[in-house]
Amino acid sequence: MDSVRFGLSIRALRRRLRWTQDTLAHRARVSQSLIARVELGGADRVTPAVLRRICDAHGARLTIRVDWHGEALDRLLDADHASLVERVVRELQANGWRCLVEVTFAIGRERGSIDVLALHEATGTLLVVEVKSVIPDIQATLAALDRKVRLGPAIARDRGWRSERVATILVAAEGRTNRRRVQAVGATFATHLPARSAEARTFVEQPSGTIHGLWFLPISTQTTGRHRVGRSHAPSPA
DNA sequence: TAAGCGACAACAGGGTGCTA
């Protein structure tokens, strides 16, 4: 983000409305000194939520987008996800599951894709796997998973798969941050995905009945907390 | 033995109050 341009923009909008910094601060529910800081190019020291409030006060819209080396960022973001999907597919196939990856569907008005759709033919078990390298929005993640579970049998039928029951596993990258996010909404997870990693693994190895669970798996390229030595904060500028 | 989780420390950065 160009903080200087952002600050000049806010100032221009504020003056157009003939507001003082105090007026804007009141409307955006921040202090006057913060408005001054932002207008002078200090937006990079303010949270996006506050910047959004300042924009909202003007009726403006804040858009944040990260660009890096053309499409390289998309490939980087995809790498962790792809690594987890690969890990899941290996685990499933090793235990006799047939797997389809990135299964797109269009049923009525419902469109989307399932990260991994697996069938255990011996038991007639269909497994819908949602893979998340990071869990940014728990509610949205669970809502998307519910929808895919509902549509799973129909999607499987389209591919000639016959199933008697549907199971779901949300696979998340192992890490303290993801675990804490899940823990923070423990009651929600207990309702939607009560099974945990050990049960999920047992189910994958020997599917019986059905399961709705959460499985933490390490990303091979990721350094997990316990293996790191020392802190990783960026050094302060000199 | 691995998974899960609570507690704690360290740190960076956000936001405010005060004042020139």
Next chain:
DNA sequence: TAGCACCCTGTTGTCGCTTA
């Protein structure tokens, strides 16, 4: 309106305990 100093909060890494 601008700038400084301070306090508070959130995040992350680590340790150690419990449980299956």
